[in-house]
Amino acid sequence: MTENGGGGPDVTQDLRVPWEEDPGDLYEHAPCGYLTTLPDGTIVKVNETFLAWTGYTRGDLIGQRRFRDLLSAGDKIYHETHYAPLLSMQNDVHEVAFDLMRADGERLPILVNSTLGRDPNGMPRVIRTTIFNASERRGYEKELLAARRAAEASERRVRVLQQIVADLAAAPTGAEVADAVVRAPGPAFGAASATVWLADPDRDQLAAVAGTESTALSGDDIPRGSSRVIAEVARRGDLHVVGSLEEAREHFPELATTMRRTGRATVVLLPLTAAPATDPAAVEVLGVLGFDFAEPRELTDSELRMVRLLGHQAGQALDRARLYDDARRRETRAIFLAGTTRALEVEPRLMPRARMLVDRIVPEVAEWAAVRLQVGPAGLVAEAGGPAPDPERLAERIAQVLLDGEAQLTDGKEFDAECAVLPLVANGRALGTLALRTGPDRRTAAAEALFLRDLADRAGLALENARLYEQERAIARTLQRSLLAGDLPSDPRFAVETHYRAAAHDLEVGGDWFDAFLITPDKLAVVVGDVVGRGIDAATTMGQLRSAIRALASAEAGPARLLERLDRFVERVESARMATVAYAEVDLSSNEMVYACAGHLPPLLAEPGGPPRYLLDARSGALGSRAARQARIEHRTQLVAGSRLLLYTDGLIERRNRRIDAGFELLARTYAGKRDSPLPGLTTSIADLLVGKEHADDVCLLCLALGTEQRLERMIGADPVQIALLRKDLRGWLVAHAVDDESTQAVLLACSEAVANAIEHGYRDNPLGQVEVVATVSPEAVSVRITDRGVWTSPEPGGARGRGLQLIRQVMDQVAFDHDGGTTVTMRRIRREARR
Structure with missing residues (x-):
């Protein structure tokens, strides 16, 4: 061990591997792929790791292929539009994900890092690329995604219930409470369908007020004293889960019948409960929520707690709705007006907006409604519901409203029902009228006068905005098409x-x-x-x-x-x-x-x-x-x-x-x-x-x-509209072959009649049928063969098709019919040059 310049031991002298590392071997067998390419992408050097991953040989790649040639079709586009420009601008690109096509055609997920080398003049010289195999990383990401989805499902269920609770707190009527509750089981628990029954004390029954399609629970009214399982849950006030068809057969035969018919495996019945103000310790059932599953389902304890919480919150909302009926009605009208305004804003066009308006009014506000707009020569009308009032008397009322601009609220003596005609006014002019007819179970038009006038004012402004939108849109489209x-x-x-x-x-x-x-x-x-x-x-x-x-x-x-x-x-x-x-x-x-x-x-x-x-x-x-x-x-x-x-x-x-x-x-x-x-x-x-x-x-x-096809072959659907397109196509083909005008007109007429016959008689009951048309031309004549695979029905005596067949024989020189496996019409017209 030696001392370094700082007085301590120089440990780097002892950090030696017991063999000599070969730089070439490090490059060839590195744990990642290396590519060296020219600026145009041509591969000039590649290491053994990349070859092993992809199955190519050096002879397959070096000087023969560009890097982008190894990518999938979509990634080639991305390489051209994003990768190459980015590399050119900033000289390096990091961790770009591609799908590389192996020699055997399989995809290999990769991550790419590239560096662009330039010469002393700043011109692109070489691109060095490092490639990492992302297969394991993608699998790990899939595992993380699955765990994330599971967590998101739980979080989504909580969010859905939170949103439903918020909706319940704002719902002013029992019907809106039911609509909010019936939407919960699907997103919260994965239920296939749901139904809500509300208690009707006056009739002593449970009335079905909301439900989704294909439910296993019959959506009709049920007497409180009935032996059906819905009524029993309402009487007992307890959550009940029917876990299988066998259990339903044993205890609830009527439920088993509907479960078997609709293919449901599990049914949950939840009472909607609230504590009366007079006796907080008691529990009152104000309704029942039923929802079902297509597959056997066992709810967890957490899910059961959420289900009971949903029933309790819904019961409290129903209790509030029952206690404040008058306030709910006013709030209902306000919500309806706001919802209608928002809905109309979503649809920008005039007639769809008018139809949306009457569709919202019926049956929420009236049994029948109509919007008449003074737009265009004949005007526009959108109508929904029925029956409509007497047309003549209604026309008189509409004319009067358009004349003086005042609403007409009539009594039942004139139209046998309460009827209202209101002007649709915007920017100081009457765009049209809104007419509606209320039913015997609804409030009178006079009682709803303030609400109806507010509705007409909002509708008039919304319809005028749609009219202006369509006018501006037409101008914009005309401008654009003029530039094409x-x-x-x-x-x-x-x-x-x-x-x-x-x-x-x-x-x-x-x-x-x-x-x-x-x-x-x-x-x-x-x-x-x-x-x-x-x-x-x-x-x-x-x-x-x-x-x-x-x-x-x-x-x-x-x-x-x-x-x-x-x-x-x-x-x-x-x-x-x-x-x-x-x-x-x-x-x-x-x-x-x-x-x-x-x-x-x-x-x-x-x-x-x-x-x-x-x-x-x-x-x-x-x-x-x-x-x-x-x-x-x-x-x-x-x-x-x-x-x-x-x-x-x-x-x-x-x-x-x-x-x-x-x-x-x-x-x-x-x-x-x-x-x-x-x-x-x-x-x-x-x-x-x-x-x-x-x-x-x-x-x-x-x-x-x-070019001009020597043999014209076309297959058209059994739709008369296709005949005009075929005529245009056939005419161009005949003109390209220099067929004289007289023969061209004859062939077009005969072909149109024959195809129309095939559609009318061969495919009368089969709109998806196909008609094959084959035409050939020679110096002497034009031949046409028309084939269908339909079952022909005979035309009525003296019918138009009979005259059509006669017309075909008149304009064509040879006509033959074959009814084997359908109908084939073979026609031949001698060209004018050959007649001389």
């Missing part, structure tokens, strides 16, 4: 179908757009893009980008050079930075396509005879991003006649509640299922299937059908 591409190019060598759908509940315009134009007579350009943000700025930027692409596109440039020019363009237009673009150019003389994607989702190509595939080449960062500083790339591919290329924006597949890979798979399956559908209406149909009406983002699609 106008007339698309028309050419027999291709067809373009587009669809744009704005976000469902958003007044602001967005930045999704599409375009298609001819660069030269033989070169077609198609593009779909998405500008970051919303509002007028996004829409304006969208228009600028579209115009810039049209101006910069040329026969010599190509997609890559176009994107490079756009990068320079967005340096001057800051709002266009980070916009994404999918751009393709098609040589119509050779059917060769060149495409490039700047941060955009990959195009989807469907070729005849093969499954759809995503075009994942030629990808680079969004416009103006740091990741786009390097040269843009493009990719060439040869298309066959009949190919269909789909470009789209992220609103079509991205959802907050699922991985993007699932969205890609769903789109591919949907697109494959529409392979034989007519091109007209195809993009709208895809958007309907994947998005629906309630969506939070704009959706933009463009489908390019290239």
Whole structure:
């Protein structure tokens, strides 16, 4: 041992391992994977640990693959849009989670740390990446998640009960208490259904006032002296749990019958109790809560205490409601007004808001209600309930109210019931009227006059706001559509179908757009893009980008050079930075396509005879991003006649509640299922299937059908609406084959009649049927075969379909029918050139 400079012993001289460490062995067999890649991601060095984890050999990777090539499809997008730009900006990235695809196709969860090395001039030189296997960590996280979920379930049950207790404390009526109580068993205990009975002293019975669907407990009124288990629990005032069907058969046969019918295994019956003010030591049952479970369930002691606490709190709430009936009625009206106001604010559109208003009034306030609005030439009417008052007398009252602006409260002598007609006034003018009819068991309209006038005032303001919203929304949508591409190019060598759908509940315009134009007579350009943000700025930027692409596109440039020019363009237009673009150019003389994607989702190509595939080449960062500083790339591919290329924006597949890979798979399956559908209406149909009406983002699609199919094959549903789409598709195909106009019209007419026959007669009772249409063309004639698999019903004598068959025979030269396993109609029309 030696002394160090500080006078103490130098212990580092004795810290020696009994062997020499080989630095190369440390690198190759380190407990983590090492990768060294070029700035473009090409792998140039890899250690043995990474190879063992992934199953690749060095020959498979070094110089052959880029790091992002080893990632899943979704993670490739994340690598391009987040990982690469972040690494370029800050020179290192830490603990980024990816799914790496092993050589055998299995996923390997990994954590990635990368460092970007630069040369003395500051240019990217090399990327060093450390990779950790996250499989065990993910399993540990799953265990923690399971424990957390168990704790959250207990906490959620307590929160639910706390919320229910708070709701009970604020509930002013017995019905609202019951509504609050019946909602508790589901979230608190996992019950399948629940029912509440309230004691009715006047009738000496338990009245069912609230319940969920599919309950094992019959939701009807029960006499207090009945032998049914509900009445017995009310008399005894004790919690009772029927733990099995066998127990119910032994003690409660009527309950066993309903449990067997509904498939319930356990039933809990809870009395809702309170102590009377005259005798605090006594217990009074004010109702019964019953809830059940689909599977056998044994409640824990903690759960039983919570159940009893729920019954006690509900009983106290019922007691308060009974003692303060008059105060409850006033509070009920106030709550109804506030709830109606909130509900109307949720729905922004005029007619749905009017329908929501009458739906809330009936049956809460009246038996019948109608809103009549003076909007449009004919006006708008929303009505609910019934029966309605006499139409002529009601019309007189409405006219009088609109004339003088005063409410009309009539007695039962005129309409055989209390009826009220109130003006809906906003901003000093009458928007319309609210008319309602009360029932014999309700308070009179005169007694409710103050409440009804308040309701009409709030409704008038809410409906006027909805009218103004729709007016502004229409203006915004008109502006946005005016900025989209106008007339698309028309050419027999291709067809373009587009669809744009704005976000469902958003007044602001967005930045999704599409375009298609001819660069030269033989070169077609198609593009779909998405500008970051919303509002007028996004829409304006969208228009600028579209115009810039049209101006910069040329026969010599190509997609890559176009994107490079756009990068320079967005340096001057800051709002266009980070916009994404999918751009393709098609040589119509050779059917060769060149495409490039700047941060955009990959195009989807469907070729005849093969499954759809995503075009994942030629990808680079969004416009103006740091990741786009390097040269843009493009990719060439040869298309066959009949190919269909789909470009789209992220609103079509991205959802907050699922991985993007699932969205890609769903789109591919949907697109494959529409392979034989007519091109007209195809993009709208895809958007309907994947998005629906309630969506939070704009959706933009463009489908390019290239070349003329020698043989047209289409499969359409048994829906007459599909006939028009088929006619449009068939017309374009015939024109592309230079079929004369006379023959074209004859084939279209005969095909429409034959398909209509198949739908009407073959699939009259089967709306899900399919009709197959196959058309071929030769220099001499056009042949069409239409097949269905339905069971035909004979037309009535003299019916329209009989004349349709006669018409088919008149316009076609040859017609044949085959009824084996359905119906096949084969038709042939000789072309005009062959008739000479």
